[in-house]
Amino acid sequence: MTARTFIRCGHLFDGLSGQAVPAQTLVIYGDSIDWVGPTAQSPAMGEVDTLIDYSDCFVMPGMVDCHAHISYGNALTQEDIDLYASMEFRALRSMVAAQAILKSGFTSIIDPACSGMVAPAVRDAVNVGLFQGPRITASGRALTTQQGLYDWYPQWIGVPEASTGVMTTSLDQAIGLIRQQAKDGVDAIKLTMDGIHARRNGGGLIAAYTQAETHAMVDEIHRLGKLAVVHARGREGALYSARAGVDIIYHASSICDDGIQAALDKDVVLCPSLALLVNNIDFHEPTDPSAPWWPDIQRRELNTASRNLQRAREAGVRFMSGSEAGFAVTPYGEWGAKELEAHVRYLGFTPAEAIVCATVESTRLLRERDRLGGLAKGKLADIVAVKGDPLSDITVLQRREAIHAVLLGGRPVDLSPAPTHARHFSEFSQGMWHRVYDRAYVNANFPREAAAGVPA
Ligand SMILES: [Zn+2]
Numbered sequence: 001m002t003a004r005t006f007i008r009c010g011h012l013f014d015g016l017s018g019q020a021v022p023a024q025t026l027v028i029y030g031d032s033i034d035w036v037g038p039t040a041q042s043p044a045m046g047e048v049d050t051l052i053d054y055s056d057c058f059v060m061p062g063m064v065d066c067h068a069h070i071s072y073g074n075a076l077t078q079e080d081i082d083l084y085a086s087m088e089f090r091a092l093r094s095m096v097a098a099q100a101i102l103k104s105g106f107t108s109i110i111d112p113a114c115s116g117m118v119a120p121a122v123r124d125a126v127n128v129g130l131f132q133g134p135r136i137t138a139s140g141r142a143l144t145t146q147q148g149l150y151d152w153y154p155q156w157i158g159v160p161e162a163s164t165g166v167m168t169t170s171l172d173q174a175i176g177l178i179r180q181q182a183k184d185g186v187d188a189i190k191l192t193m194d195g196i197h198a199r200r201n202g203g204g205l206i207a208a209y210t211q212a213e214t215h216a217m218v219d220e221i222h223r224l225g226k227l228a229v230v231h232a233r234g235r236e237g238a239l240y241s242a243r244a245g246v247d248i249i250y251h252a253s254s255i256c257d258d259g260i261q262a263a264l265d266k267d268v269v270l271c272p273s274l275a276l277l278v279n280n281i282d283f284h285e286p287t288d289p290s291a292p293w294w295p296d297i298q299r300r301e302l303n304t305a306s307r308n309l310q311r312a313r314e315a316g317v318r319f320m321s322g323s324e325a326g327f328a329v330t331p332y333g334e335w336g337a338k339e340l341e342a343h344v345r346y347l348g349f350t351p352a353e354a355i356v357c358a359t360v361e362s363t364r365l366l367r368e369r370d371r372l373g374g375l376a377k378g379k380l381a382d383i384v385a386v387k388g389d390p391l392s393d394i395t396v397l398q399r400r401e402a403i404h405a406v407l408l409g410g411r412p413v414d415l416s417p418a419p420t421h422a423r424h425f426s427e428f429s430q431g432m433w434h435r436v437y438d439r440a441y442v443n444a445n446f447p448r449e450a451a452a453g454v455p456a
Pocket of ligand 1: 067113
């Protein structure tokens with residue numbers, strides 16, 4: 001008889017009841033949960049079984065970061081992301097990035113836009129057992145236009161081969177790239193829906209693709225069995241995406257009532273990704289090359305997003321949780337759980353709702369979705385044991401020492417720090433930010449964060 005693992009839980013938050021229940025036991029068999037219930041009614045342990053004692057912990061499902069760019073390298077600049085590192089170096093670095101995210105309690109991620117095929121390669125290397133890493137639902141390069149993100153550089157440079165975006169100048173070309181990426185093994189295809197030009201009189205950003213183009217691309221992505229995910233902060237991009245029935249809209253800050261209705265009709269999920277906005281505000285310094293305009297833009301967007309996304313939520317639109325890890329202000333494994341705090345602070349979630357969103361709702365589109373989504377019999381044993389009570393203080397989840405243990409498919413994860421803070425992790429070309437905001441620096445320089453208790 002194969003051994004089982006019995007886990008005694010001080011409190012168990014299974015993600016399904018919305019409550020933390022005291023004195024519970026989980027029984028793990030293989031990579032999944034075999035039994036869950038009150039310790040008093042627990043099956044008897046056999047001689048070969050092992051016991052893990054989390055009786056002083058808050059035990060919950062592993063979190064999901066639905067917006068992690070593992071190939072970005074904690075970038076200080078756009079050039080950092082696109083230009084300076086070789087694809088081979090990026091792949092190796094991305095593995096460490098993924099592991100750093102896992103060590104912080106996130107057992108699954110979605111990577112929407114990477115260099116080359118780096119994210120699917122890291123996914124596969126993890127899945128065949130070469131490395132321990134989180135479960136990864138991966139895209140490749142994001143499709144864009146000359147009006148979209150990723151076409152940052154002058155026309156005489158264009159979108160380089162090493163960019164995380166890929167240029168499309170016609171619908172035929174976009175359909176061809178969708179088919180190519182599907183053949184190459186992506187789980188999701190990312191479309192850049194925000195343009196760079198704004199309509200007059202505060203009409204917002206003009207979408208990078210037309211409604212008809214968006215429909216045609218999304219239909220082809222779905223025909224090939226892939227997820228359609230989009231970047232759309234602007235009203236028009238969000239509206240076109242929702243009408244076309246994409247799976248995930250990232251940001252959706254300026255989504256309008258028509259967009260909300262279309263999202264409801266087509267079961268479109270919103271992933272606000274507020275942690276990046278919040279950190280851009282919290283960590284901005286006068287020495288930053290982007291001072292002073294950058295934090296002002298971020299503050300305005302946070303206000304807009306807070307207003308519109310709360311309306312969307314009240315209307316019944318579904319949400320996922322994603323931090324947009326990969327930039328200098330959102331280094332891997334450090335601020336993922338700040339998204340849960342942002343959901344509470346800016347979107348009106350209770351801490352329990354924010355945890356359910358990040359642990360259950362956020363599994364609904366993952367590769368392993370049929371075996372994830374709460375701690376129940378038959379589900380994969382992706383588990384976090386927390387020292388503290390995130391229901392009374394959601395920021396507990398941001399504290400490294402509060403993440404007592406992480407189990408991935410029932411196997412303990414090595415929580416020793418990943419070397420992602422090293423200065424050479426990013427290529428450091430020219431700056432948006434003048435440094436990486438790791439916890440040690442923030443605690444020494446930002447009294448409010450230090451007082452909130454996020455020790456390095
Ligand atoms: Zn993104």
